[in-house]
Amino acid sequence: MLTAPRRATETESRDPDRPPRLAGRAVLLVAALAALAAGIVVCWSVTVDDAYITYRYSANLADGFGPTWNPGGDPVEGFTNFAWMAWHAPWVWLGVPLPVVSKLTAAACAGAIVWILVTEPRSRTGALVAAGSFALFLPTWIHVDSGLETAPFALVVLRAVVLAARLLRDPDARVRPWEIPALLLLAGMLRPDGVLGVTPPLLVWLWVRRRDRATWLWTAVIGAAGAGYMAARWAYYGHPLPNTFYVKVGVEAATDGRWIQMTAATFLPLLAFAVAALFRARTALPAALALASCTALWIIPALSAPAMDYLSRFAWHGFPVLCLAAAWALDTVELRRVAAGAAAVAVAWTTAAGFLAPDARTLVHYGDDLRRAHVAVGLALAEADVPADRRSLAVSDAGAIPYYSGWRSTDYIGLNDERIAHGANPTDVVLADDPTVVVVTSASPELPPGSWRTDIPRVVGDRELVGVAQMRPAYFQLVYADPDVAPRVRAALDRQLARARAETDSTLEPTWSRWTDRLLGRS
Template sequence: MLRARRQAADRGQDTGRLSPDRRILLAAALASLAVGVWACWSVTVDDAYITYRYSANLAHGFGPVWNPGRTPVEGFTNFAWMVWHAPWVWLGVPLPVVSKLTAAACAAAIVWVLVTEPRTRSGAVVAAGSFVLFLPTWVHVDAGLETAPFALVVLRAVVLAARLLRDPDVVVSSWEMPALLLLAGTLRPDGVLGVGPALLVWLWLRRSRRSTWLWTAGGGALGAGYVAARWAYYGHPLPNTFYVKVGVEATTDGRWIELTAATLLPLLAFAVAALFRSRTAGPAALVLASCTALWIIPALSAPAMDYLSRFAWHGFPLVCLAAAWALDTVDLRRVAAGAAVVAVGWTTVAGLLAPDGPSMVNYGDDLRRAHIAVGLALADTDLPADRRTVAVSDAGAIPYFSGWTATDYIGLNDGRIAHGADPTEVLQADDPSVVVVTSSSPRPPAASWRTDLTPVLAGRELVGVAQMRPEYFQLVFATPDVAPQVRTALDRRLAEGRAVTDARLDPGYSRWLERVLGLS
């Protein structure tokens, strides 16, 4: 009884408000998050511009398409995120800013949950501290994708189900869990997996209530309607990316599992330990089931764009919270506090030691100097509409900023290639004015993504080379009739890109810190 009162006072439950200590922790956590987001503000990943292109076309009345007037293709996997950005196009707000502010608000909501849900200060410290001091958190908030909103949706569903496990009579609105399932499924196709365990808990514990089944049926009908509408519009049941990636990147060598386990080791260990305490066993089992559902696909594959363990991060707030629940059961406060410090320290260092950490914090500057410069140059070129055609393998910033009709010869945004067409034949048939080749040197490779570049580049001139990193180049080839205009615009934009960035190519933390502190 004394322990329960002590924990209640620690949280401020006896007054209905957070205790002073908890308010200080919340303020410190939000401040840390704000500093991290500010430090990584320049980071917007190339894939985010794919979504922005669909959002812009939707806002301009063309529908959610890659190329207006062409057969629709679903090259994005975040429908709700894409729709969310469309109205901001009308208002003239830069879409990367919309993404960053929205994701930052979602991350702040996650911090609130991680500070207020644990019963003890040590629990709140390990949950919120691990989250806000983890370098990938800052990058994923700023990157432009749906990562943070999706993580918040899953966390909210798990928190609701965990409350029900502790107290079956707790107030949970009947509409909320089906709504979270719908939102998760429209943010990511695999979103239903992450919310699924929480939904099952809610259905079982509220099975006797008529409203439970009415809302579930309504949500199911809306979800089925969404899938049917997508299928009818795009002609395929799954996003285009599925048909390109499945079977190409599959691997079961365990690298993803090993990296995730090493990075989150203390948090995962605490989550497992919580299984052996009666008060936390159910919620901990729910967290581990939800993480398993979220992580089963990346664990059995080598997903593209998994920079800084992005797909593991979907479940990161969950394991932060489960670790907090484990420390809530430790009677010796000093032991709990020491464990919290170790876990936060481990997680912070692991984030900094991530192999792709240095390159990701410099990603924004690198992209501005290369991909964005090329896209802006194409937009500047005064060519008739029928000659504003480009082929790319990095189908993000270049098509978005150019506004040109684009052939994605990886196939992520090209239904022909995704469903079996030879990309070499597709490019020869499209005959784009400009072909942009991703290369590890200033010379083009013989082939790229199943594309034989020799016949594709025949008769085209190399009009510019944009270097992103030491071994990462974008080589711009143009047909002779447009080469002079493209070369002139490209020279200007590449020079501008070098002028507004730090002009360094090394992917080091020192470069990032010097830029953030205004030393370069």
């Protein structure tokens, strides 16, 4: 007598025409949000160096110089997340630290993702596999805290897929005629390749609502807005694509399948469930849509070795969509114990894969390591008693050092230098700029012979070594300064390096015990 009603309830919850009973998921929602919050807190110190590139552009925009690298210089687009950069600018006026703005904004977006993953599946088991896999995945915590646009972008793609999936189930479902085109525009403004992930939902929406005049009207209006945005960027920066594109395309190209293998191994159960959903009539079209969006997002990194793909960052863009597709598959499993067991395996696998990722132990220490090296160097330069007209810097890690120093900076990788990105020899560029300080990234305390096509000894010239900041066992920043200001730069650097050592742990090795000791206040 007790079994039949329970089965009936579960069957009703899997009815594709019946909304899920949210009251029964309150505990899961609270648990998933709590796990997410705990993960964000324990990884709070992590802000990646690339995020400070965006912050520098935001600060210059807020200060009235426009979104450019060096105030008063030729505009250069060294970021790939225009909307994210613009979002941070007003907070500069309010005096809120930009890393805090990034983390809180991304945390809110991650919370919205959890809400969708809990409420959208038709069964509690589906909600469990989706929300559990997402909230307990170590890369989720890192990417939320990283300072980049990763979490907001993933939310935009997930929302577009959800809306299009509703239309596939019910062509008369309530979907605002402007929302999916607007999501396409926002995705493209968050990342240049963002339009790829939202294009499949847009095509679904255009087909299902092809007889609705509002569909084509809003598509035209928002398409015109997108064209205007592209034209304005092109006119301001002088190039159709961000500066980083011209530096990175073709660099470290790798089509040996390593990225695909890593992604498949990390998400294996979720991928298997999503593919299985293709063979059930009820979920075939939504699952095909989800996999199409993931494929569109992943095709570029799959065919290259993208820089800064730490903890499968570019795979993570489609991770929430994959979690939802796996939930749809389990929604159709009538045997509750089988579905629950499959969900437990998927959550356990994904959680373990996050902690076992090759760079996981390095990333949980990233914040402390960056504070001990890059941040300390940047703060020291800002503090050094160097005249304003002499505050010029050349650097390869163009993130926290230029941001905290506030000095005019030459990025000799070329990410933020239009001359180098479009073919100029970086050695010639640095020699022409003649910076007061040159910071060299090296695998040892010794000066390397070259870096990023730059003749390092020639660039350093007769400058004096004023300090060495060690980030990791084989990662150093060597600081060289003009002889006449070297004593002042050295004194400031000594103070900041000592302060950084006092504020961070004394261990450089990336071990789990070091992480737990720091969290428990034992280091």
